[in-house]
Amino acid sequence: MHAFRSHTCAELNKSNVGQTVRLSGWVHRVRDHGGILFIDLRDHYGVTQVLADPDSPVFAEVEKVRSEWCIRIDGEVKARDESLINPKLPTGEVEIFIRDIEVLGAADELPLMVFGDQEYPEETRLRYRYLDLRREVMQNNMKLRSDVVSSIRKRMWDREFREFQTPIITASSPEGARDFLVPSRLHPGKFYALPQAPQQFKQLIMVSGFDKYFQIAPCFRDEDPRADRSPTDFYQLDLEMSFVEQQDVFDTIQPVIEGVFEEFGGGHTVDKHWPQISYKDAALWYGTDKPDLRNPIKMQVVSEHFRDSGFAIFAKLLEQEGTEIRAIPAPKGGSRKFCDRMNAFAQKEGLPGMGYIFWRDGENGLEAAGPLAKNIGPERTEAIRQQLGLGKGDAAFFLGGKPHAFEAVAGRARVEIGNELGLTDKDRFAFAWIVDFPMYEKDDETGVIDFSHNPFSMPQGGMDALNGDPLEVLGYQYDLACNGYELVSGAIRNHKLEIMYKAFELAGYGKDEVEKRFGGMVNAFKYGAPPHGGCAAGIDRIVMLLADQANIREVIMFPMNQRAEDLMMNAPSEPLNEQLRELSLRVIEQD
Template sequence: MHAYRSHTCADLDKSNVGDTVRLAGWVHRVRDHGGVLFIDLRDHYGITQILCDSDSPAFSEVEKVRAEWCIRIDGSVKARDEGLVNAKIPTGEIEVYIRDMEVLGRAGELPLPVFGEQDYPEETRLRYRFLDLRRQGLHDNMVLRSDVVRDLRERMWDQKFNEFQTPIITASSPEGARDFLVPSRLHPGKFYALPQAPQQFKQLIMVSGFDKYFQIAPCFRDEDPRADRSPTDFYQLDMEMSFVTQQDVFNTIEPVMRGCFERFGGGRKVDQTFEQISYKDAALWYGTDKPDLRNPIRMQVVSEHFEGSGFAIFAKLLEQEGTEIRAIPAPKGGSRKFCDRMNKFAQEQGLPGMGYIFWREGENGLEAAGPLAKNIGPERTEAIRQQLGLEMGDAAFFLGGKPGDFEGVAGRARTVIGEELELTDKDRFAFCWIVDFPMYEKDDEGRIDFSHNPFSMPQGGMEALDGDPLEVLGYQYDLACNGYELISGAIRNHRPEIMFKAFEIAGYDEAEVRKRFGGMVNAFQYGAPPHGGCAAGIDRMVMLLAEEENIREVIMFPMNQRAEDLMMGAPSEPVNEQLRELHLRVIPREA
C-alpha cells in the first residue's frame, strides 16, 4: 500500500464497503459521542467521515488529535445506517473505521478556525494565509482560478494562438502607473523595472513575424489598492494579432470571454451580443466608462426643460458655458420617502443635493409632485416625463453643472437606484465594449497628456493630429462587465512618423521617444505590420465568477491594503551588504 494513502477523501462510496483503505489529510472537526469518536478527515478533494471506538487499537492515539492535525489512518470501509447518510458529500454513504493512525503533523492553537466560514479580521487572515486557504470557500476560489486559466489557454490555443513569455526584468516605460524599480548590481546607479504590462514586447513579437501571440502574463504596478485592484501585481490574459482591425480583435476575444463565463458562471445568463458604446455616450448614459448594463436605467440630458424656468438654480446654471442638466429615470421610485433618501445620498457624496420629480395619482389623474415640479410648472414636467418615458409611480432625479463635476456621483446614484428598486438583473453577465476613447486630455495644470494607451493609433491617422488634440479619438477600447473593466486594448500605432507626432502633442520630443522606446521605434522602421490586441484581467474575471466583492478573495497570496505581505514580511529592510553591492544608501524619512 502507498505510504500515505490508497484513496483521496472524495473517492470512497458504497462500492468500497469492506475494503481496507489508507487515507491522509487534516482533521476538519472532532465529535465525541461518549466513547465513539467521529472525525471529518479533509484533503484537497473532499471529506470522509472516520470513526474510532474503545475496541480499536488506535483509540488512545485518536483521542489526542485536535483540529487541523495532519494524520494518516488505516481502516475498513463501512456503510452508514440509512438514517445517517449525508447526501451533501460524495462520501456520505460510508465511513471508515480506524484501525491504525500516524500523526504526520501536529497543529498548535489555531489563530483562526478552518471549520466554518465565519468572518475574521483581514490582518489575521493574511498573516496566516496558509490556514485561511484551507477554508472551503477560499479553497474553491483558488481551484476556480486554476480552472479559468486552463480554460482561457485552451480557447486561445484552439484559435491558433502561440503562447510566448516576455521578460520580467525590463526598462521603465510610462504605462499610466508607477513602476517597481530594480537596482542593477552590474551597472551601479541604473535600474531595471518590473513590467507594468508586456506592451512593447508583444508589439515587437508582431514585428518579428508571429501572427497571433498570447500569454498569462504577470504585471507589476505600484498603485493604490482598491477592492477590485491589487496594489502590487496582477495577472492578465495578454494577446496581440497582426493585420487586424478593431472588430477583428472583438470577434476573436468575445467567444473566449463568453465561453469562459458560460462554463464557470454557475448558470447565470451570459450576453450573446456584446453592445458597442462610445466613451462619450457611456459617460452621458451611465456616468462611467465601465457601465453595469444589468441596470436598464439610462440618463438623459434635459437642459432645455430648465432654461428660463422658474427653478432659478438650474436656470442660472445653464447660463454658464459648458453646463447641462441630466435626469436619472427611476421607474417605480415614485415616493417622497425614496426621493428624500436619494437626495440624502447625493449630499453624502459631497453635492448640495439632488432635485427630483415623482408622478402620482392626483385629483385629475396623473400628477407631478416635488419641489422641482412646483417651480417649473406642469407643461415642463410633462415634457420631461414624456422624454424619459415615465409613468405613474415613477420618479426622476436631476443633477446639473459641468458634466465632469457630477458624472461620477450621477453614475453611483444610478447604481443605487437600480439596486434599491430591484431593477438590476443579478442573474446575468452583461458585457459591452466602450469604444472611441479620446486620445488626449488636459491634466490638472492644463497641459495636454495621453488619456489612455499612448501606443494607440489615432482614428484618421496623421491628419487627425493636425486639429484640436481634445477632439482626436483613438482606436482604443475596453470591455466592461457588470460594472467592472475586464479588458483594455487598442489597435497600435505602428507608423513611426505618426507616433512621433502623437507623442509631440503630449510633450515628448522625438529624442525623448527614441530614448524611452528605442527598441520599438527602431523595430518599426523595418516593416512593421498593422497590429492590435488587448488584455483581460484574470483576477477580476474570477472575482465576478466567484461572486466576490474583494479581489483578495481570488488571489492566492495577496497584499494587504498597505501593500504589505504580512505572512512573508515584505517589504523588508535590506542588509548593509546588499546595499553596498548595489551602491545604494537608504536615506531616513524626515520626521
C-alpha cells in the first residue's frame, strides 16, 4: 500500500465496503457521540467520515487529535445506516473504522478556524493565508482560477495563437501607473523596471513576423489598492495580432471570453450581443466607461427644460458655459420615501442633494410631485416625463454642473437606483465594448495636454487628425465592460513612426525623448512594421466575477493587503547594509 493513501477523501463509496484503505488529510472537525469519536477527514478533493470506538486499537491516539492536525489513517470501509447517509457528500454512503493512525503534522492553537463560516479580519486572513486557503470557499476559488486559465489557454491555441514569454526585467515605460524599479548591481545608478504590461515586447513580436501571440502575463504596477485591483501585481491574458482592424480583435476575443463565462458562469445568462458604445455616450448614459448593462437605466440630458425656469439653482447654472442638467430615470421609484433615501445617498457622496420629481395620481389625473415640480410648473414636468418615457409610480433624479464634476456620482446613483428598485438582473453577464476613447486629456489646473489612454494607439484619421485640436482626437482604443467592471483593454497600434513622433509631441515628448524611452520599438519600426493590434483581459477580475466575489483578493492565492504589504512573508522589508553597498544605494531617512 502507498505510504500515505490508497484513495483520496472524495473517492470512496458503497462499492468499497469491506476494503481496507489508507487516507491522509486534515482533521476538519471532531465530534464525540457517546464515546464514539467521529472525524471529518479533509483533503484537497473532499471529505470522508472516519470513526473510532473504544474497541479500536488506536482509540487513545485518536482522542488526542485536534482540528487541522494532518494525519494518516488505515481502516475498514463500512456502509452507513440508511438514516445516516449524507447525500451532500460523494462519500456520504460510507464511513471508515480506524484501525491505525499516524500524526503527520500536529497543529498549534489556530488563529482562525477552517471549519465553519466565521468572519475574520482581512489582516488575520492574509497573515495566515495558508490556513485561510484551506477553507472550502477559498479552495473552490483557486480551483476555479486554475480551470479558467487552462480553458483560456486551450481556447487561444484553438484559434491558432502561439504562447510566447516576454521579459520580466526591462526598461521603464509610461503605461499610466508607477513602475516598480529594480536597481542594477552591474550598472550602478541605473535601474530596470518590472513591466506594467508586455506592451512593447508584444508589438516587437509582431514586427518579428509572428502573426498571433498570446501570454498569461504577470504585470506589475505600483498603484493604490482598490477592491477590484491588486496594488502590486496581476495577471492578464495578453494578445496581439498582425494585419487586423479593430473589429478583427473583437471577433477574436469575444468567443474566448464568452466561452469561459458560459463554461464557468454557474448557469448565469451570458449575453451574446455585445454593443459598441462610444466613450462619450457611455459617460452620458451611464456616468462611467465601464457600465453595468444589467441595469436598464439610461441617463439623459434635460437642460432645455430647466433653462430660464423657476428653479433658480439650475437656471443660473445653465448660464455658465459647459454646464448641463442630466436626469436619471427611476421606474417604480415614485414615492417620497424612496426619493428621500436617494437624496441621503447623494449627501453621503458629498453633494448637497439631488433634485427629484415623481408622478402619482392627482385630482385631475397624473400629477407631478416634489420640490422641482412646484418650481418649474406642469408644462415642463410633463415634457420631462415624456422625454424620459415615465408614468405613474415613476420618478426622476437630477444633477447639474460641468459633466466631469458630477458624472461619476451620477453613475453611482444610477447603480444604487437600479439595485434599490430591483431593476438590475443579477443572474446575467452583460458585456459592452466601449470605443472611440479620446487620445488626450487636459489637466484643469496646469492646462498641460497628456495621453488619456494607451500612448501607443493609432489615432483615428492618422496624421490628419493630429493637425487639429488634440482634445478632439479619438484613438482606436477600446475596453470591454462586464457588469460594471473593465475586463479587457486594447487598441490598434500606431506602427507609423512619423505619426508616433507627432502623437508624442502633442503630449510634450520631443523626438529625442521618444527615441530615448522607446528606442527598441522606434528602431524596429524602421524595418517594415505591419499594422497590428490587440488587447489584454484581466484574469483576476474575470475569476472574481465568475466566483461572485466583490473583492479581488478572494481569488488571488497570496495577495497583498490594502497597504501593499505581505504580512505572511513580511514584505516589503529593510535591506541589509551589504545589499545596499552592492547596489551603490543609500536609504535617506524621511523627516
